[in-house]
Amino acid sequence: MSAFRLIALIAVMISVSGCGSQDDPVLCTEEYRTIAVEILGGELDNWRTIRLSTQDTFKLVTTFQNKYPILDDAFVRTLNQAEEQFQFQGILDDSVRVDEVYSISADACHIQYVSGSLRVSL
DSSP states (O other): OOHHHHHHHHHHHHHHOOOOOTTSOOOOOSOOOEEEEEEESSOOSEEEEEETTTTEEEOOOOOBTTEEEEEEGGGHHHHTTOEEEEEEEEEETTEEEEEEEEEEEEOSSOEEEEESOSEEEO
């Protein structure tokens, strides 16, 4: 095997390995993931996400074309490679009009959608 092929093979092996043990470096992609719900039939006045295991409430503020964020990669370390449930509440006219529960997990690099409705009508 030529030196070029050996180097190329090693580079490919490193690039496809996503996670390792504590002794091995963790190689993650540079993408930043956000799990969002698309609201059909109108826009929300306000929204929040509740981490059901602790009842902590927070709001991710960036929306895009009626898609409201539930959770993003900022919570990777918080989830600590586990799966948890989060409740998304959408508020319109001072009333909770969207109330959905989502299961979300994380590996060492990114959050991952597990279950819950990603398209909801008002």
